[in-house]
Amino acid sequence: DTGVSQNPRHKITKRGQNVTFRCDPISEHNRLYWYRQTLGQGPEFLTYFQNEAQLEKSRLLSDRFSAERPKGSFSTLEIQRTEQGDSAMYLCASSAGRHPTDTQYFGPGTRLTVL
Amino acid sequence: AQSVTQLDSQVPVFEEAPVELRCNYSSSVSVYLFWYVQYPNQGLQLLLKYLSGSTLVKGINGFEAEFNKSQTSFHLRKPSVHISDTAEYFCAVIWDTGFQKLVFGTGTRLLVSP
Numbered sequence: 001d002t003g004v005s006q007n008p009r010h011k012i013t014k015r016g017q018n019v020t021f022r023c024d025p026i027s028e029h030n031r032l033y034w035y036r037q038t039l040g041q042g043p044e045f046l047t048y049f050q051n052e053a054q055l056e057k058s059r060l061l062s063d064r065f066s067a068e069r070p071k072g073s074f075s076t077l078e079i080q081r082t083e084q085g086d087s088a089m090y091l092c093a094s095s096a097g098r099h100p101t102d103t104q105y106f107g108p109g110t111r112l113t114v115l
Numbered sequence: 116a117q118s119v120t121q122l123d124s125q126v127p128v129f130e131e132a133p134v135e136l137r138c139n140y141s142s143s144v145s146v147y148l149f150w151y152v153q154y155p156n157q158g159l160q161l162l163l164k165y166l167s168g169s170t171l172v173k174g175i176n177g178f179e180a181e182f183n184k185s186q187t188s189f190h191l192r193k194p195s196v197h198i199s200d201t202a203e204y205f206c207a208v209i210w211d212t213g214f215q216k217l218v219f220g221t222g223t224r225l226l227v228s229p
Contacts, residue, residue: 003158004158040124040221040222041221041222042119042205042207042219042220042221042222043159043205043217043219044219045216045217045218048216056214056216091158091159093158093159100209100215100216100217101147101164101166101209101215103161103164104161104217105158105161106151106158106159106160107158108156108157108158109158
């Protein structure tokens, strides 16, 4: 299977702890997106990379959140000092082209629960 | 403000019946329109998209949608649903202005029963 993969699939942590999620996009996809989805809502854009460059960040992404995509392949999303409001599904997507309308392929997500 | 509205949070339907899932969006500029489906424990999958051209768009699994500019709508339809169509369906929009990103609606859960 050459789809988008995300690890871990589930993460339970205590408030104040740091967590890191990983996303492996489809090979040679140059755009990578992170979204957050809370219960009963659609995904909300967080940030995206064009190759290794992070080109846009949502205002939803507080300074406790940081994302990287070294070498333009996999990406990590780190949340420092987690809060209960960070509990959500974190989705990763990748696309092959350079236009935002190019089809985004989504991974299964990482479900974060902050106790 | 840019918004996507899916008024129906849940749509129950019997197998082999037709279904329409509604999507409306705010519009002051050109838009690009998408429907995604999310099956349990799976990633979102693109059903279809409208970028330009014919306003009737056909997608995978027998779904189609029609872009109606005057109504600012992009409703999803299927003439005959199957049990396997039970899933969450999301409408999404990209406005052709500024930073272009997918903005999703809140989703509609389609429940198909025998």
